[in-house]
Amino acid sequence: xxxxxxxxxxxxxxxxxxxxxxxxxxxxxxxxxxxxxxxxxxxxxxxxxxxxxxxxxxxxxxxxxxxxxxxxxxxxxxxxxxxxxxxxxxxxxxxxxxxxxxxxxxxxxxxxxxxxxxxxxxxxxxxxxxxxxxxxxxxxxxxxxxxxxxxxxxxxxxxxxxxxxxxxxxxxxxxxxxxxxxxxxxxxxxxxxxxxxxxxxxxxxxxxxxxxxxxxxxxxxxxxxxxxxxxxxxxxxxxxxxxxxxxxxxxxxxxxxxxxx
Numbered sequence: 447x448x449x450x451x452x453x454x455x456x457x458x459x460x461x462x463x464x465x466x467x468x469x470x471x472x473x474x475x476x477x478x479x480x481x482x483x484x485x486x487x488x489x490x491x492x493x494x495x496x497x498x499x500x501x502x503x504x505x506x507x508x509x510x511x512x513x514x515x516x517x518x519x520x521x522x523x524x525x526x527x528x529x530x531x532x533x534x535x536x537x538x539x540x541x542x543x544x545x546x547x548x549x550x551x552x553x554x555x556x557x558x559x560x561x562x563x564x565x566x567x568x569x570x571x572x573x574x575x576x577x578x579x580x581x582x583x584x585x586x587x588x589x590x591x592x593x594x595x596x597x598x599x600x601x602x603x604x605x606x607x608x609x610x611x612x613x614x615x616x617x618x619x620x621x622x623x624x625x626x627x628x629x630x631x632x633x634x635x636x637x638x639x640x641x642x643x644x645x646x647x648x649x650x651x652x653x654x655x656x657x658x659x660x661x662x663x664x665x666x667x668x669x670x671x672x673x674x675x676x677x678x679x680x681x682x683x684x685x686x687x688x689x690x691x692x693x694x695x696x697x698x699x700x701x702x703x704x705x706x707x
Contacts, residue, residue, distance in 0.1 A: 459492035459516050466490065468524045485527040488512050489519045540578060548572050548582050552590055563590040627668050627692070631684045635660035666692040 461469075472478050472486040484505050491501045492512075501512055518526040551571060556563045565583075569576045583589070601607070636657045645651035664684040668677045677696055681688045 459489060459519060461489075461493040462523075465524055466493070469493075472524075472527075482528055485515045486524075488515050489524075489527065492516055540574065540582075544572065544574065545582055548574070548579060549586055549588070552583065552588050556590075562593075627666065627689075629684050629689075630665040630667070632662050633665055633680075635663050664688070668692075668696055 469486040469490045473483050473490070478486075484507065487505055488501055488507065488511075491504065496504075498509055498512055502508065505512070515527060548568065551568065552563055556567065557571065560567065565576050565579050568579045572579065637660060638654045639656050639658055640654045642651060642653040643649075661682075663680045663682060666679050666681065666684075666688070669675075670677070677699055679692055679695060681691070
């Protein structure tokens with residue numbers, strides 16, 4: 447507990463149980479902020495009966511500051527010394543109409559030939575700061591610079607084909623091998639014009655800035671989901687003849703009795 451009473455020559459502060467230990471811990475800690483240290487020292491000196499003039503000399507703080515933190519301690523205890531009072535913002539908050547207008551403009555087309563709204567363009571158009579625009583966009587989950595692509599199939603039997611493919615995974619035929627294959631064509635086979643040096647202590651690895659082409663290659667790959675092994679092969683072309691050769695390679699590989707992919 448602590449008590450606070452106005453007196454003719456200053457303020458009287460009485461420390462409650464545990465207050466002295468906490469104040470001394472704040473003063474003695476090397477991690478304490480300096481403003482917390484001198485606040486704690488003001489209260490500790492006040493609790494020891496030191497006068498205001500002596501506290502001024504020892505802390506270098508004026509009377510209004512000393513009495514303000516004495517009063518804060520009386521009202522909130524030691525915790526009150528470790529935070530600052532909130533101050534009203536100098537800038538007026540944006541009105542709901544302004545926020546709504548920014549959102550509506552963002553959802554619309556950008557001016558001129560721009561492909562999308564930028565923060566600075568919106569700030570200029572709306573008459574607010576860039577940071578305000580960023581806060582509004584973040585609050586409403588708006589990201590004008592990002593576009594997610596999509597493509598709807600024009601195949602009339604697309605849904606039925608999807609059901610057939612998904613059905614193979616969900617309920618494969620008995621004693622059947624279910625495969626999912628992919629090809630990556632037109633892979634450029636590039637090489638540096640000169641051999642580089644390996645990385646050493648204190649030096650990065652090196653490589654030339656230019657390269658030479660060795661044509662292109664096609665990668666066929668299959669993944670066995672049961673053991674995590676990948677079967678891959680590079681071929682110069684990707685016709686049906688190469689695809690059959692790759693299937694034959696998969697067939698020659700030992701595999702589990704369950705389905706593979």
